Amino acid sequence: MDSLGLMWGVLLVSVLLSGRFQVDGRHHRGKRGPEDEDTNRLLVRDTRDDTDKADATNEISKLSNRTTSVTPTMVFLNILDNYDQRLRPNFKGPPVQVYCSAYINSISSISEESMDYTVMLFLRQRWNDPRFVYHDYNDSITLYEKVLDKIWVPDIYFVNEKGAPFESTSGHSTLLRIHPNGDVLYSAKKTILLACPMNFQLFPMDSQACKIKMESYGHTTKDIEIWWSKEDAVLIDQDIQLPDYDLVTWTTNNNCDSHHTTGTYSCIETKLFLIRHIGYYLIQNYIPSILIVILSWLSFWISPEIAPARVALGITTVLTSTTLTVVSRSAMPKFSYVRAIDVWMMTCALFIFSALVEFAVVHFIFKRDKKFAISRRARELSQRLPRKKKATDKKDVTSEDADDQVDFKPDKGMSSPELDQDTVAASEEAKPHRTPAEIKALYMRRARRIDYYSRLLFPLLFTVFNILYWSVYLSWYH
Known part of the structure; x- marks a missing residue:
């Protein structure tokens, strides 16, 4: 009990003392002098200055973090500040080396009459432009057709182009990609109508070589040199199927520079070698003409007495042969040389006409x-x-x-x-x-003898002609 009372006494004394100190402190603050007030103001101002410095430091650190994350747009806009698209790279220096490659996606509408064809391809061009070198961004930058007017691109055009380019239905047909070292890739989708001079002397067992020729329009070899890429210069879609031709192979050529009065212009070209399918013409021209020739031989088995039948058969076969000859030339340009199919059709017409003449001779002898x-x-x-x-x-x-x-x-x-x-x-x-009966029998025998010899001679000569014709022209059919 004594110890408990002592503890309570000590606690009561400490409470009284603490209350006194607080009262003295209030009286002391109530009677502060000028020096004390100035000291407190300096302490408050130092505290605020420290807070403002901390906030400014935080803002600076945030801005520095933003500037370190550079976007491709910022890099490209920075490049365009000092870029002039009217001047080629290395102006007044060595010529720009432009490397091209093409991926042919489709070939269609090969026309013999107008000597042209339509091709759809992806043309890719690569060159180096030192003005596009950048170090703030570690990846390539892909741009689209809206910025093409702001940068320099090679002025390559198709020399053998006949028609205006077709517009892309998708709306996006170009691509521009720049790399940190200044390399530029320009890819464009093009659908164009190209001229293809053809020779039809071996038609329909002919082969054609169609060119795709490109060169610079306004820059001579002092400014631009165009080359095919060393790898995969020309690729062709394996799914291309042509109704009249087989695409057997293609070649590339870098040495076809054009010399004009304005200078020498760099040029590249590729040749597509096409071989015509002969199956369609076998069914459309050759087999029908063979049947008509054989049909004309039936008159040799008809008696000379039946003149109307033999005349009708001969005239019908002659007119049919003439129609086939006209049809075979209807889809062709108007040229003067003789084609392989013309040799065939004219020979067949000669056999048919000879059969008609043979009947005229037989009928004359028969009525003698x-x-x-x-x-x-x-x-x-x-x-x-x-x-x-x-x-x-x-x-x-x-x-x-x-x-x-x-x-x-x-x-x-x-x-x-x-x-x-x-x-x-x-x-x-x-x-x-x-007697009259003997004379009539004599000339009838002579007429029938001519028919008999014609039955053997005409097929033999036509067989010999077929052997010579096909052996010669098929040897030239690649």
């Missing part, structure tokens, strides 16, 4: 007996005339009688009846006169 009937009547009238008149006309009658007595042996061939008549007239005078 009517002439001898007229000669017999003339002889009977001459017997009734006076003897003097009869003697005067002896030569004429004798010649006419000789006509009645003409006889050809089978080994005489297909010679003309009038020529053979004069040749054997002297030997036939001593022979007895033939």
Whole structure:
């Protein structure tokens, strides 16, 4: 109990003492002098200055952090501040080396009549521009077509272009990419109509070489030199399928500089080698013409007595052959040289026309007996005339009688009846006169003999022609 009372006493004394100190402090602050007030003001001002310095330091650190994260836009805008797109890189220095590559995506509309074709490709150009060197950004910068007017690009154009370029349906057809070392990649999608001079002497077993030729328009070789890229200069889509041709190979050429009055301009070109498909023309021209020629030979099996049938067949085949010849040239330009298919069509027309002429000869020989009937009547009238008149006309009658007595042996061939008549007239005078039936049978045999020989000769000659034609032209068909 004594210890507990002592503790309470000590606690009460300490409370009283602390209250006294607080009262003295208040009285002391209430009676501060000028020096004390100035000291407090300096302490407050120092505290505020320290706070402002801390805030300024924080703002500076934030701005420094922002400047360290450089954006591609800032880099490009900084480059454009001192950039003049009207001047080429290394102005008044060595020529700019421009390396090109092309990826051909499609080839279409190859026209023989206008000698052109349409190609869609991606043209990529690479060069170095020291004005594009930057160090604030460690990656390449990709730009689009809106900034092309603000930078310099090579003025490359297609020399054999015929038509205006087609507009891209997607709206985005160009790409520009710059690298920290100043290398520039410019890629553009182009759909163009190009001229392709063609030679059709071997048509339809021909091959064509179509060019894609590019050169600088306004800069001579002192300013720009254009080259194909060393690797993958020209690539072609493997899915390209042409209805009339096969794309077999292509070549590139760097040495085709153009020399003009204004200077020498750097040029590059590639050749696309195309081989025509012959299957379509076999079905459209060759096989029908063969069938028409064979059809004309059917007249050799028709009797010469049936003239209307043979005439109709011959004229029909001639007109059909002429139509096929005209159709084969309808989709071609108007040239003067002879094509391979023209040789074929003209030979077929010659065979068909020869078959029609053969019928005319056969029909003439077949009806020759009517002439001898007229000669017999003339002889009977001459017997009734006076003897003097009869003697005067002896030569004429004798010649006419000789006509009645003409006889050809089978080994005489297909010679003309009038020529053979004069040749054997002297030997036939001593022979007895033939009856009209015998004369008619004689000339019918001769006519049918000509048909028989034609059945063998025409197919043989046409077969020989086919062997020569296909062996010669297929040897030139690559």
